[in-house]
Amino acid sequence: MILLKLTQNELYKIFSLIRSYIGFVFFTIIIPLILWGYGLGTTHIQGQIESAVSEMFFVEGSPTNGFTAAYFVMNFFYVHIPFLIALVGGDIFAGEQANGTFRIYATRPISRLSIFISKTLATMIYTLIFMLYFGLLTLGLGLIWHGGGDMLVFHQGILILEGGDAMRRFILAYGFSFMNMALVSAIAIFFSTMVRNAIGPVIGTMAIIIFSLMISTIPLEVFKNIQPYVFTTYFTNWEKVFYDPIPWIDLLRGFSFIVANLFMFLGIAFIIFRRKDILS
Amino acid sequence: MSNSPAALECHGLSKRFKTIQALDNVSLQVPVGSIFGFLGPNGAGKSTLIRVIAGLIKSDAGHFTIFDKSSHSGHKVRQHMSTLVDRADFYKNLSAFQNMKILGRLTGHDQEDQINRLLDLLGLYERRKDKVKTFSQGMKQRLGLAQALLPNPKLLVLDEPTTGLDPQGMHEIRDFILKIAREQNVTIFLSSHLLHEVELICSDIALIFNGKLAAQGSMSTIFQDMEDVSVELEVENSESALKYLEKSKLASDIKPLANAISIEIQHQAIPELIRDMSAKNINIFSVSQRNRLEKFFLSLMDKK
Structure with missing residues (x-):
């Protein structure tokens, strides 16, 4: 019961901050713009795809429809979404210390574990809402704007996914993306417990992500050996749900690695927070 | 230590920050x-002790009890205690009422009428909706x-509650503290380096220097033990009063002030002085002891 109330408090605090809406505003502007640009940019290739594919298959709807538009948009936001997510996660502990509000909050007869869990839960709920909004805008708006139909996936040839199947796979893809962003939030929380200002955790989180992204994407032999141990390697796993057959083992391995990292960062964050002297 | 029931008891609390022994x-x-x-x-260890009690920092040794609940029981020790550590900071983008609601929810005390009653008590009801x-x-x-x-705490811990306030603000807070103690039946533990403030409102005191407790007890006991006190006499005829005091062996360090005479005198000798002056037809309008706590404080500092 107390956890519920504490989480409710944390959500109330998160959504009373203007910074919590930056990501929503950003997506509300940029995604329709991309979808509009996508519509313009694909008009000339649509005919080519249709003529090439129609000799072999019957494709229902436009090949450059809402599904492919959403797929196209999702590919762009590896670096941007973590930054927007870290704005909230990075502030969750450090912001209270910087403002001095922890002095009141932490002196109540509540355990630090409860405070930690409630803040973590609220951050994860925010992340989920954020990713749902992202999904709604990319897929929802994409389908309204560019229509539905079959989805064309170019992976080791051309794969045509029937509309219903494509939708199910998108839900799965958003699920994997949410787990990636939950890990980003956990890293931001980890940094947030260590410092007393909200800027540090955002920079720290982004530094880790950019560094890991470089290791996991630079095609050098020396990096290839360590890539399986870098969490960003699995950030692109959502793409694999559109393969045929779906490589479940690969997906499960990546998912487990992400979850393990998430709990590792949260575990260390809790140890730091529990031992922390609140001096300001 | 006294045998009367204790709201707060500290036993051998110690805390070290790198090279500084904040509590010993x-x-x-x-x-x-x-x-x-x-x-x-400043820097004697007052805030450190309060932060240990408030659960903001952990002591290296010792323990404390609040209304018989031991600090070994974790956060439950603070069940009957509330604190205001240092200056009051809030969620600035929320209203006074919303802040109260959020903080009340932590302990299940977020009823609207209770919040409004307290805002009214502290003179903030009209501004409750303002950020x-x-x-x-x-x-x-x-x-x-x-x-x-x-x-509804039974013990209220306040760390330098008048810091950063102008004289009017300090006066208001002092009045509120007295009002709270009287009307809410709350034990109040407050830290301060303002001796005058403490002398005005406190019934008991403890003094800390360099992390070590130097003295504690009720105000009356502490002052009883003091030898000389500073007294201000408001008299009708200051010239004859001054002549009398200079001849008298009871008073020393006699200084004429604008509307009174300041003297040093043994606490026990004050009644005799008043009797003698009255017998010599020197009318006394008031006798007030000044800066007793300051004197006590400085004498302890000298001993250290």
């Missing part, structure tokens, strides 16, 4: 129903007191 085996007892002043110069960022420091301190009273 501090033991003290705060009687139930008292307004307890915790005094010391805290529009509040003066004095108003924030009052809101700090209101939030601290929300869980």
Whole structure:
């Protein structure tokens, strides 16, 4: 019961901050713009795809429809979404210390574990809402704007996914993306417990992500050996749900690695927070 | 230590920050129903002790009890206690009422009528819907007191509650503290380096220097033990009073002031002085002891 109330408090605090809406505003502007640009940019290739594919298959709807538009948009936001997510996660502990509000909050007869869990839960709920909004805008708006139909996936040839199947796979893809962003939030929380200002955790989180992204994407032999141990390697796993057959083992391995990292960062964050002297 | 029931008892609390021994085996007892002043110069360890009690920092050794609940029981020790540590800071983008609601929810004391009653008690009801960022420091301190009273605490711990306030704000907070103690039946433990402030409102005190407790007890006991006190006499005829005092062996360090005469005298000798002066037809309008606590404080400092 107390956890519920504490989480409710944390959500109330998160959504009373203007910074919590930056990501929503950003997506509300940029995604329709991309979808509009996508519509313009694909008009000339649509005919080519249709003529090439129609000799072999019957494709229902436009090949450059809402599904492919959403797929196209999702590919762009590896670096941007973590930054927007870290704005909230990075502030969750450090912001209270910087403002001095922890002095009141932490002196109540509540355990630090409860405070930690409630803040973590609220951050994860925010992340989920954020990713749902992202999904709604990319897929929802994409389908309204560019229509539905079959989805064309170019992976080791051309794969045509029937509309219903494509939708199910998108839900799965958003699920994997949410787990990636939950890990980003956990890293931001980890940094947030260590410092007393909200800027540090955002920079720290982004530094880790950019560094890991470089290791996991630079095609050098020396990096290839360590890539399986870098969490960003699995950030692109959502793409694999559109393969045929779906490589479940690969997906499960990546998912487990992400979850393990998430709990590792949260575990260390809790140890730091529990031992922390609140001096300001 | 006294045998009366204690709201707060500290036993051998110690805390070290790198090279600084902030608390060194501090033991003290705060009687139930008292307004307890915790005094010391800046950096003496007052805030450290309060932060240990408030659960903001962990002590290296020792323990404490609040109304018989031991600190070994974790956060439950603070069940009957509320604190206002240092200056009151709030969620600035939320209103006074919303801040109270959030903080009340932590302990299940977020009923609207209770919040409004406390805001009214602290003179903030009319501004309850205003964002805290529009509040003066004095108003924030009052809101700090209101939030601290929300869980109906039996012990209220205040760390330098008048810091950063102008004289009017300090006066208001002092009045509120007295009002709270009287009307809410709360034991108050407050730290301060303002001796005059403590002398005005506290019934009991403890003094800390360099992390070590130097003295503690009720105000009356402490002053009883003092030898010389500073007294101001307001008399009708200051010339004859001065002549008498200069001849008298009871008073020393005689200084004429604008509207009174300041003397040093043994506490026990004050009644005799008044009798003698009255017998010599020197009319006395008032006899007031001045800066007793300051004198006591400085004498302890000298001993250290």
